[in-house]
Amino acid sequence: MPKIVDAEARRQEVVQAVFRIIASDGLERASLREVADEAGLAVGSVRHYFASSDELLVFSFGAVVDRIAGRLETALTAVEQEVPGSQEHQAAVLNLLGQFLPLDEELAVDACVWMAFRHAARIKPVLAPEAERSHRTVAAVVGRLILLLNPGQIDAQQTLVTEAERLLATMDGLCMHALLQPEWMTAEVCSDVLTAHLRSLSALTAG
């Protein structure tokens, strides 16, 4: 058998190059030639691992969705292991919601890439399945979080859906503003908005 290369690792390296290009220059610059350059390969080499440009983009979209979903899942189990209402519980919730925001370099890259792919999916049908998976996955996490924050208090399915969508929309909006208007959107404002929203959620239980 010939030269053996860890194919999966190579694909991940290429995907990382895609991420960097999207974060710095946008999705439209993520062409095969640019990606190959960024990855230190030739176009033909990239095409050996990804049959077409579409396949590369779909795979990259799936990769970033998996990364985000993994972080959220980890943070959610951390929330579940704390006593509701405790200080640690509150911190775990804030940590979970912080995973949506570009608070450090890695989160910022993922947020950029995630946003770019979701918007591109509106136009490019090949990206639609991953976009829907992304939405379902994240909505499920947020829904479970809403239930954790209101233990046994939400009876109506409609309230759950509404509050989950409300929190999700707020998070996406915050992420968007943090990416697009970083000078107006400091980490402190993000934190204030999050705590204000959580207060409105606990008011739900009280009412």
Place this chain on the structure above:
Amino acid sequence: MPKIVDAEARRQEVVQAVFRIIASDGLERASLREVADEAGLAVGSVRHYFASSDELLVFSFGAVVDRIAGRLETALTAVEQEVPGSQEHQAAVLNLLGQFLPLDEELAVDACVWMAFRHAARIKPVLAPEAERSHRTVAAVVGRLILLLNPGQIDAQQTLVTEAERLLATMDGLCMHALLQPEWMTAEVCSDVLTAHLRSLSALTAG
């Protein structure tokens, strides 16, 4: 003097073509050739009114910002003319917030175009000034709305900023979801989320 045409009207026609292309095929398809085709003109004709592709895009961005700002301003004065707490006041507020969402064809096109340009502005520096103007204008409207909803109750500047950003993030998130996941995001869910958020705002006054 030669053949006289209403230059401003022509420019608006071209801009409308840009809007249609962005809404249906995305910003990256808004090339001079595509825009000229959509407008029923030749490339040279479009370039007669817009010196370059960048100038066309910047002008189009400004046009959609003006349209949205105009709608918001109108809706805000309508809110101001109602008695706070009245049924009509509530309806006027919902009407104002509804201007952010793709509730009809025209609003949907504007929302698509607005989103596309704002995200493109992260990469293309020529679009940055309009993006900042857009943000400042809309934030000002939302800030005034927050003050109207809490007459004389908001003393701390920080609370105003936080609540304005919170409402703005929610609106942008809702708009985004309505554009990207229309099957999950019915008008009813939008309405429920809006009323839930407004309830959390009035809870602010009560507390």
Place this chain on the structure above:
DNA sequence: CGTGTGGAAGCACGTTCGTGCTAAAAACAA
């Protein structure tokens, strides 16, 4: 009635893109 100016159209060049295809290089089996 010219005639010159603004409007409309198009050509041509260089660049970038995806992709089909070919060929060298590298590494393991025999």
Place this chain on the structure above:
DNA sequence: TTGTTTTTAGCACGAACGTGCTTCCACACG
């Protein structure tokens, strides 16, 4: 060593892009 197969690299073609430049056309004015 030789042979086989993966990996890497590259060429070439058609399409689409922005843009500099030129060309036609029609009409308002002297």
